[in-house]
Structure formats: structure tokens, C-alpha cells
Amino acid sequence: MNSALDDRLPRYQRLRDDLAARINRNEWRPGDLIPSEAELGAHYGVAIGTVRKAIDQLVSDGVLERQQGRGTFVRRARFNSSLFRFFRFQSETGERRVPQSRIVRRKAMPATTAVASALRISVGEPVISLSRLRLIDDVPLLAEEIWLERSRFEAILALDTAEFGDLLYPLYEDRCGQVVVSADEILTVEIATEMQSRLLRLEANAPLIVIERLAFDLERRPIEWRRSRGPADRFRYHAEIR
Amino acid sequence: MNSALDDRLPRYQRLRDDLAARINRNEWRPGDLIPSEAELGAHYGVAIGTVRKAIDQLVSDGVLERQQGRGTFVRRARFNSSLFRFFRFQSETGERRVPQSRIVRRKAMPATTAVASALRISVGEPVISLSRLRLIDDVPLLAEEIWLERSRFEAILALDTAEFGDLLYPLYEDRCGQVVVSADEILTVEIATEMQSRLLRLEANAPLIVIERLAFDLERRPIEWRRSRGPADRFRYHAEIR
DNA sequence: TAGTGGTCTAGACCACCCC
DNA sequence: GGGTGGTCTAGACCACTAA
Missing domain, CATH: 1.10.10.10 (Winged helix-like DNA-binding domain superfamily/Winged helix DNA-binding domain)
Known part of the structure; x- marks a missing residue:
């Protein structure tokens, strides 16, 4: 260890x-x-x-x-870091705006199989589940589901959801002492369900980009798993490889 | 210099x-x-x-x-490198198959504004343009347009297109002495034009993933620019960030 | 001027590979 | 046994920062 x-x-x-x-x-x-x-x-x-x-x-x-x-x-939390890259959503013009965030749901629950395997904990271990909507100029841009190991993020449960602010990683740092330094992302494209298209105000069957991210602390332990969905036509993703 | x-x-x-x-x-x-x-x-x-x-x-x-x-x-050309990552197209099962490649068109031409700016050469400089189709089990998977600076890749023009093989980078290395070691990629999603959907055998208006890649040699000079398009629903992209 | 990181040197000893 | 890279040391001098 x-x-x-x-x-x-x-x-x-x-x-x-x-x-x-x-x-x-x-x-x-x-x-x-x-x-x-x-x-x-x-x-x-x-x-x-x-x-x-x-x-x-x-x-x-x-x-x-x-x-x-x-x-x-x-190093301070790095708001220009590539961890924040998909805020490039929307503006191809280079201006980086931090979208507003709205916590839609927060609950404590036991880890499902998928969550446990992502966070490398046992099925049934206590986790925290968040649902978040991100908007620019009140237009929904991204719907996110987020899972956290409860033992590390207990403080998140006590916090007033209005106090969350627009970015989660600074919150993790300040309230829970958890620092995200790297992540793995998997991108896929799917077709919006009816519920999703209502939430994101899209036409039925519009293509969605899906970003699954597993975020690690500096000891390379997974501390957050999230799945974000947004309109594919407004999306732009940049990666440097090798 | x-x-x-x-x-x-x-x-x-x-x-x-x-x-x-x-x-x-x-x-x-x-x-x-x-x-x-x-x-x-x-x-x-x-x-x-x-x-x-x-x-x-x-x-x-x-x-x-x-x-x-x-x-x-x-180091030898690295076929397990992340440069080859979007062969993950299709098979989520982990098996990595190298798709067949078919060169559809090859021509020498002067650089357009877009090509010149990507390759950081002057407009009108001689370049080579390739169109390539990649298939798995004879099913088209990816349509690619590729641009190369002619002065570095002259040998590509002389080669019989049947001799190209399924991978270009080994060819660059063997025939032109050009080694790709890193790249920048930009991913977007667009809707297939009629011509594209015919080429890739898709329904009209199907979503396409577009991968633009600028590849660099080890002196960080851009040597290849390519734009690849494939069916979004079969796509899976993995990135490690930070 | 004192203290910090940045570069560079010269050499010791080790683990590993191959003959 | 001889050669290679891997680790570690000890110290010199430089460039930069801050008081």
C-alpha cells in the first residue's frame, strides 16, 4: 500500500x-x-x-x-487545464465560459455493479450520486450523472446545494480534500431518448455525445466517475496524442 | 532553425x-x-x-x-500506439483488427489555404492529396482525406497504389524516411451528406464523427493532415487527459 | 545580498545482458 | 568478465527573485 x-x-x-x-x-x-x-x-x-x-x-x-x-x-486547481476541456462545447470562438451548474438531484445509495467496478470498490459500498445540469445563458448544454465514494466525500451530503457553485473540482478540494489530477475519458455517440431530448431541449432522435470520465487523485486512485451527455452538433473535442 | x-x-x-x-x-x-x-x-x-x-x-x-x-x-513503428486508436471503431470487444485500406484517389496539387495553414507551408506549395476508404469485412468504416507536403513524400507518388498496404505510417517511414511521433486531434460530429452516406452505406442524415488529425515528426513539424469520417454510432474514442 | 531552482560535472556502485 | 543502463552522491557555477 x-x-x-x-x-x-x-x-x-x-x-x-x-x-x-x-x-x-x-x-x-x-x-x-x-x-x-x-x-x-x-x-x-x-x-x-x-x-x-x-x-x-x-x-x-x-x-x-x-x-x-x-x-x-x-499547483492550484487549474481552470485552464484540459480537465475542463469540454467547456469548448458551443463556442468555437475560443472564449471560454464556465457554464452555470444546477444540481438536480443528490442522494446517498449503495454502489451498483457498474459504479463499483468503475470506482474499484465493492458492490453495495456507500456512494453519492449527483445529477447536474449545465447551462450557458440558461440554455441546457450538458446533463451529467456523477458518482463519488461516500467515505471520501461525506461533506458533499451536508452541503446546501445552492452553495455548490459552478465547478465541482474546487469544491472537492476545499470541502473534502480530494484533488483530481488526471482522468480517462471515453467518447461515444448515441441518440437522445425522449426524456433526454426534453431535458436538453432538442429535437427527438438528435445525436448526443456521451463523455464518460473516470477521474483520479495523484495516487492514481479513482475518485469520481461521471457520464455527461450533450448535443453532438455543438461539440468539439481536442486531444493531443502520444 | x-x-x-x-x-x-x-x-x-x-x-x-x-x-x-x-x-x-x-x-x-x-x-x-x-x-x-x-x-x-x-x-x-x-x-x-x-x-x-x-x-x-x-x-x-x-x-x-x-x-x-x-x-x-x-523505437520501431508502434502499432499498439494510441496513434492507431480509432481502429477501436466498431469492436467494443477489445479485439483490434487493422481495417483494410483502399486508396480511392491520389493526386499532386498546390496547397489550398486550409491545407497550407495546417501544414504550415505557403499557399500554392506542392502537396499530395490522398483519398482512402477503410473497411472491415468489406464494410466501409471510415472515409479519409489526407494531405502531405510533396517535397517530403515524393516517393508516394511513384508507388503503385496496390503496394500501399493497410497502414500509411510504416509506408511513410520505409519509403520517405518520415516518422510520425505525435499528433493533435479534433473531434466533431456532423450530419452525412448524400454522397457521404452513399459511400459509407448509411441512411440519409446519419450522424458522422469527424476526426481531424495533424501529425508531427519528432522535431514537432507537421507532416500530415488528415480528416476522417465514420458512422458515429459505431465509434468509441479513448483519451487520457492531464 | 541571500536564497532558490537550473545546469553541468565527475565519479561510485548496482542490476542486468551477453559472451 | 566486460559493457550497458539505473541509481545516487557531492559539489560547482549560473540565472532569477525578493528584500
Whole structure:
């Protein structure tokens, strides 16, 4: 479980994992300055080059950010990150607007087979299910279903739905200490059911883009599963490969 | 142009660029063993750590591959690469079949505005345009339009279209010495025109997925632009983000 | 000016591969 | 046993930031 203790691994790996765990448990929060490379080297009893190698990895994971002459910082939630890419929905003009969000439903429930397998927990474990509608200028753009492991996101249940705001990831960070750093997405196209076309104000049988996303924390554990559907004709998705 | 000579850049960068150029000009070909780190260090007059840093970059670019105890090799064309991902078209079962390819049209022409801007050349420069149909079990799956800068791909014009085979990138490599290592893709959905639906044997007005891909060589110069269209209902696209 | 990260060096020891 | 890449060290000098 805790690779920071497994002495078969190289030191820079164990150091990387230990630093990742310290960030994950909020010892340093996004925006914070972490100790200098020299201090970390002294503290862990390793050479500065080894510290650099560990930090290099966390930088390329997008968790830390170096600033020459200033120090190394925990990256803040990144609103320009590709995690937010499908806000490119609609505007091909490049202006990025954050859509309004409306929580339609929130409930605690036991994990179904599909949810359990996505989140890699056991069937029946407690999860939280959210339904959310996202709109631009009051026009519905995206209908989302979201599942979270309850033990990590208990605080979400207590929160007034009006307090949610338009973005979930900052909420996860502030209220639950859960940071999303990467995700896998699968895109497919399907035809809108009658209910969906009513919800999204589309013609019957209009094509929908379906984005399934499994989001991971920096220890590569799945923490959120969501399925989003929106009108295919307003959609544009960009990916860099290899 | 040639950053290997720009002495404002760090040595490992110039070394990386010089090695990349040597691979690009086929001094070493895919599968070849390159000189050891020690030899390269001696040859370039830098420390071995600096060589390692340059090689590290090329490894993470997917250009080189290290094998402990054996040496460092130029990677072969990678058929399991995500560059080949949308062969996932159709089979959700995981079996990856390479579709047959049929070259429908090939011609030399001057670059239009759109093509020139994608390939970052001047309008009117000579390019090669290919139209290709891809099929599985003789069922059309994807209609592709492909543009190549003529000066790099002259050999493509001379080749018998029957000799093309089912994959283009190995052909680029073998016949033209051009290696694709990364790409940008943009996905959109549109409605099939009458001609397209005939070609792909679809109902009129069926939704099509459109994948525009700009492919780069290892010096990050665009070498191929293609636009592929296929039936949206058989499509599945996977992406890892961040 | 003091402190930080960025580059570069030189060398030690290890694990692995192949002869 | 000799050569390769993988890890780790210790220290020099530079560029940049902030006080």
C-alpha cells in the first residue's frame, strides 16, 4: 500500500510517493510553497539530485510547479487545464465560459455493479450520486450523472446545494480534500431518448455525445466517475496524442 | 532553425535536438542501437549525466527506448500506439483488427489555404492529396482525406497504389524516411451528406464523427493532415487527459 | 545580498545482458 | 568478465527573485 516504505524501490520513487501522500493529506495545500530542495534533501537524508528527480516527476504529473528563484509550489486547481476541456462545447470562438451548474438531484445509495467496478470498490459500498445540469445563458448544454465514494466525500451530503457553485473540482478540494489530477475519458455517440431530448431541449432522435470520465487523485486512485451527455452538433473535442 | 547550434540553450537541449535530427535523417533507423551514453558523452564532450538528460527527453517523446544492460534503441513503428486508436471503431470487444485500406484517389496539387495553414507551408506549395476508404469485412468504416507536403513524400507518388498496404505510417517511414511521433486531434460530429452516406452505406442524415488529425515528426513539424469520417454510432474514442 | 531552482560535472556502485 | 543502463552522491557555477 505505502510504497514510501518499500526499500526495493529507488529512493527517488519512495520520496516522490511520500511527497505525493503529504500533499494528498493536505500537509501542503494548493498554492503553498514546499520546502526547498536542500531542506528536503537534508530532512530525508538524500542528495539534492535525488530530491530533484522526485520533484521532476511530480512536476510532470502536474502536481507541483517550479519557479526559478522563488521555490516549488503545489499547483492550484487549474481552470485552464484540459480537465475542463469540454467547456469548448458551443463556442468555437475560443472564449471560454464556465457554464452555470444546477444540481438536480443528490442522494446517498449503495454502489451498483457498474459504479463499483468503475470506482474499484465493492458492490453495495456507500456512494453519492449527483445529477447536474449545465447551462450557458440558461440554455441546457450538458446533463451529467456523477458518482463519488461516500467515505471520501461525506461533506458533499451536508452541503446546501445552492452553495455548490459552478465547478465541482474546487469544491472537492476545499470541502473534502480530494484533488483530481488526471482522468480517462471515453467518447461515444448515441441518440437522445425522449426524456433526454426534453431535458436538453432538442429535437427527438438528435445525436448526443456521451463523455464518460473516470477521474483520479495523484495516487492514481479513482475518485469520481461521471457520464455527461450533450448535443453532438455543438461539440468539439481536442486531444493531443502520444 | 537548428537549435543544436544555439548556445543560449542548455547543452542537454542542444544534444537532444542534435540526436533527434540524426534520427530524423536516418543516421539510425528504427530498431537500431545508438552509441552508449559514455561514447556519446565523449563524442560531444559533455558529462554522462548531460547525455542521460537528453536521452531521457527522447525516451519520454517515445523516440528512443532504453534496455538495461543492452543499450538504447530507436523505437520501431508502434502499432499498439494510441496513434492507431480509432481502429477501436466498431469492436467494443477489445479485439483490434487493422481495417483494410483502399486508396480511392491520389493526386499532386498546390496547397489550398486550409491545407497550407495546417501544414504550415505557403499557399500554392506542392502537396499530395490522398483519398482512402477503410473497411472491415468489406464494410466501409471510415472515409479519409489526407494531405502531405510533396517535397517530403515524393516517393508516394511513384508507388503503385496496390503496394500501399493497410497502414500509411510504416509506408511513410520505409519509403520517405518520415516518422510520425505525435499528433493533435479534433473531434466533431456532423450530419452525412448524400454522397457521404452513399459511400459509407448509411441512411440519409446519419450522424458522422469527424476526426481531424495533424501529425508531427519528432522535431514537432507537421507532416500530415488528415480528416476522417465514420458512422458515429459505431465509434468509441479513448483519451487520457492531464 | 541571500536564497532558490537550473545546469553541468565527475565519479561510485548496482542490476542486468551477453559472451 | 566486460559493457550497458539505473541509481545516487557531492559539489560547482549560473540565472532569477525578493528584500
